[in-house]
Amino acid sequence: MCCLLYVSSCVYADSLDPDMNGRVDVEHDVSGVIDVRVGYADSIDSYLDGGLGKFGVDNGAHLAISQLGLSYQSQWGDAWSSRIVANGYVDGINNGLGITEAILRYRDIPSEQGIRFDVQFGLMYPQISLENVATAWASPFTLNYSTINSWLAEEVRHVGLSTTVESLGKYRQSEHDFSLTAEAFMFNDTTGAMLAWHGWTQTSRQTLVQETIPITAIPAMEEGGMLDAQAANSDPFTELDDRIGGHVLAKWTWRNKGSVQAGYYDNNANTHIVKQGQYVWLTQFGHIGAKWRLPFGVSLISQFMQGTTLMTNTEGFPVVDNDFYSGYVLLSKRWDKHRLSLRVEDFSVTDNDLTPEDNNNEDGQSLTLAYQYQLDRPWFIQFEYNAVDSTRPARAYLNESVELLEQQWQVSSRYFF
Template sequence: MGVPVPRIGLLLALLLTASGARAQTDLFGPDTLHGLADIRLTSGDGERGFLAGGFGKTGRTDNGLSLQDLALEWKPHLGFAVSAVVSADYQPQLTPRLDWNEAYLKLKAPPSRLGRVQGRFGLFYPPVSMEHEGVAWSDPDMLSASAINSWIGEEVKVTGVEASLTRSLGAHEVTATGGVFGWNDTAGTLLTFRGWALHGVRTGAHTEFALPPLSAFMTPRQDEDTYPVLELDGRPGYYGRLEWRPPAPVVLNATFYDNGGNRTAVQDHQWAWETRFLNLGARWDVSETVRLQAQALNGETLMGFKRKGEIWVDVGFRSAYLLLQKRVGEDMVSARLDAFEVNDRTLQAIDNNDETGWAAALAWRHRLSPHAALVTEALHVTSDRPSRAYGRVAPHQDQTVVQSALRLSF
């Protein structure tokens, strides 16, 4: 399941064809290839992690030394109008281990009185995260993302078309972005049955996640695995985003997403979830060395038929975080506080997916050289989730993970 490889192969073929007579260095020059390696030492406690089919809230699979991630990103330039982004990830904790991350063409129109117009099409993440600004959609400063953007990295990857217009209004700059997409019908599955999590995992075109133990009601209806990049109902989804950059060192944005899912479309017990959310984001550069950033997301997801007048799954979800960063020389110190909640609005007596929790993280990125950094992070998560009883685990759980990663890049 997932996005068929030929679709990405077709995109690559279009890219190579579009190069025409351009010099080879425009495709494979030193500025077009970027890579990242993450070698990590981990120590943690708490319940079985979600990557191993549990309810755990972190990406920890085991303690000790491990290769966490290898990423390669290709950004060829074909003149002013056409460029591309193609990235692949090797993440040993996922299935499959090696997969496409993003693959899309970027098109840019010449400057005009209307403003700056550009677009992209292919496989990509919608513009929601304010944390993933590194190579291959990675977070350069921390080892775990917020609950919001960890979920975006898991379940909100689309195959579609996006266009944006940026216009200056005096000293202000406003960007409007819209996208139409498919292959994201199952968004909401993992968030409903596992709840929120905080980690650095990035789903690929073919990634499958094992779900934690399900209720007796849901076990015969839902497959034990979920595939985030999947088309089931033939209906498009859409999103829209507005970003405002005033003269002050502030960025404000709002994004609305709706996957257009038909909640009763099903294939091999994989369901098209009806998922929508509103995300608000803000960033304030307090000084040249201090940044304050926040996001808040509120949404809902529904799945299945009605039972005694109630839909099988109808949950609301919300989360918010506040991130404070301080640059010290060439180092970066980051502190983040998260709060999250899932509110099950139906059939709680037989399939309770309620959840409340919070998390705190402190990270230090120390620059060793232009191509190496040491990132150390402590993460604590506290959560209450009644459905843990389906796996014979206490509803209240605390988890603490301390990690140190050597990150090599080029």
């Protein structure tokens, strides 16, 4: 059952205006989401529980608060704003509550030529996702995110500065908008570790800023193995090498029709560093995506990502060296109080190193089918089926099947407030 709760409250406070025009109003807005789910998974132990299951739940029936999201935003003047997002989970595996985003933003008024600057600083996601556009980074289309966005939610976040230059077509009597974004960031040195050691997953859980993520106990991490210095948990938001990474994104929007974007991400890591069991990973990838309106009111969203991730010892010997890719196509149709969404995906990890007893190879496909019904303006119920068919040799370390079809059925009640 899907229940979406959105509550918004606006309060106005006075602050001094430096231009001596009296006072300027400050607007405060609070919004959130409560997502309660019941479901059943035909799977193995979840990656959240140190296993190699693809879902955020273990095998069997489950009842959980899958997301308790809260977003507080303040706006003062025409340009300045801030946003803090917290998320909480009660899922029986990793219960928790914490911050997932904290951003200060300056977005000025467009010039006469339609040029506008948008600058953001803080704990943020790189500007990649086309799927997670609802309150507290939820997806309005499906309960479980795509494998791409599940990975972003798990370990591809950072503290950084994002600057976007926009050219707005309406100032040029054009339907076409263009933008270019450059992001500089830190606190992302272990990005790629979880993609290597448990592969692509399909979940709706965002790692909280204070959390660490359990790593599957593979033979290479036992005493005497090549990875025995690795801590039992990975810290996705740590800074070890004091180097700045970057992400660039170009976007074209055809108003009332759709948008296309392409970008490149490089965390610029020094892989010769390991501290307190945390290795530095060099992770680089390119990505493209499109969101388009098709005939008959059908929305198309598609993204593809391809890259590499490398972890070495302090002498520079490659211990984990992987290529990876993932792509999805999502079709969604909304009518009256109904929405039907279908998503298909293909993903892979290719292990290029020679480290014994640490096979990261993976190949798989997934299917997601979701039906949503709107009970009231802020309240939805949603039924969803997920299937992930994958081959992962590392499951043999846990005496699990190398080839595995995992399935999940969910009913959610989401309520936005």
